[in-house]
Amino acid sequence: MKTAIFGLFLAALASPALASGSHAGGHGEAMAVGEPGDKAKATQTIRVTMKETEDGKMIFTPATFNVRKGQTVKFAIKNAGELDHEFVLDQEDKIMEHKAVMEKFPEMEHDDPNAIRLAAGKSGEIIWKFTNDGTFKIACLVPGHYDAGMHGDVTVAKK
Numbered sequence: 001m002k003t004a005i006f007g008l009f010l011a012a013l014a015s016p017a018l019a020s021g022s023h024a025g026g027h028g029e030a031m032a033v034g035e036p037g038d039k040a041k042a043t044q045t046i047r048v049t050m051k052e053t054e055d056g057k058m059i060f061t062p063a064t065f066n067v068r069k070g071q072t073v074k075f076a077i078k079n080a081g082e083l084d085h086e087f088v089l090d091q092e093d094k095i096m097e098h099k100a101v102m103e104k105f106p107e108m109e110h111d112d113p114n115a116i117r118l119a120a121g122k123s124g125e126i127i128w129k130f131t132n133d134g135t136f137k138i139a140c141l142v143p144g145h146y147d148a149g150m151h152g153d154v155t156v157a158k159k
Contacts, residue, residue, distance in 0.1 A: 032091050033136045033154075036113035037072035037129035045074045050118070050140065050150070051081035058085070058145045060138060063152030069159050072129040079118035086140045088115040089128060089154065095137045095146075102141040117142075130156045 049061045058081070067073055077087050088095065088110075102108060110117060116124045133156045140150035 031094075031114065032132055032134070033089055033114065034128055034130040034132065034156075037074075037127040039074065039127045041072045041129075042074040042127060043071055045076055047076045048078070048087065048138075050077065050079045050085040050087065052083060052148075056148065058083075058140060058148040058150035060087070060140075060150060060152050063138070065138075065152070065154045066157065067130050067154065068157050069130055069133045071156075072127065075126045075128065076123070077116060077118065077125060078123045079120055082120050083145075084117060084119050084142060085145065085150065086110070086115060086117045086142055087126065088112075088139050088141055089126065090114055090137060090139075092135075092137045095139045095141070095151075099139070099141050099146055103143050106143045130154075132156065133158045 044067070046062075046065055050059075051061070052058050065073075075087065075089075079085050088098065090098070114126065114128065116126055118124050136154045136156065138152045138154060139146050
């Protein structure tokens with residue numbers, strides 16, 4: 001794992017996109033978690049709130065989701081907190097690799113269909129088609145937010 005993270009870090013240093021503070025379209029290969037969906041084919045809307053709590057935690061509400069393989073979902077995401085937050089949907093190992101890179105480049109911006117960063121009070125959406133069954137993660141990868149509790153699980157059931 002350390003070798004993979006170190007390799008990712010070295011690749012990030014060499015990457016003009018990351019070095020300039022952008023992470024545009026970094027997912028050239030098919031993603032295990034699925035693919036961008038067609039909004040017209042969404043069969044469910046899941047409303048997600050991101051915020052900080054008075055006791056210092058950072059949370060998604062809800063933090064767990066159950067969907068079906070082949071289903072297209074619209075995630076309607078609202079940042080009800082006072083800080084910027086992200087909603088990133090991916091495999092757990094990819095989330096942890098991305099988290100390590102974000103800790104090195106905290107101002108990195110994203111242009112990935114499986115992620116959105118929202119300023120306080122802003123809303124956005126992700127349309128996603130779940131093409132594989134399994135358990136995947138959602139996470140806020142702004143440095144410190146994941147460790148403060150801002151992550152959850154998406155369980156994709158077979159049809």
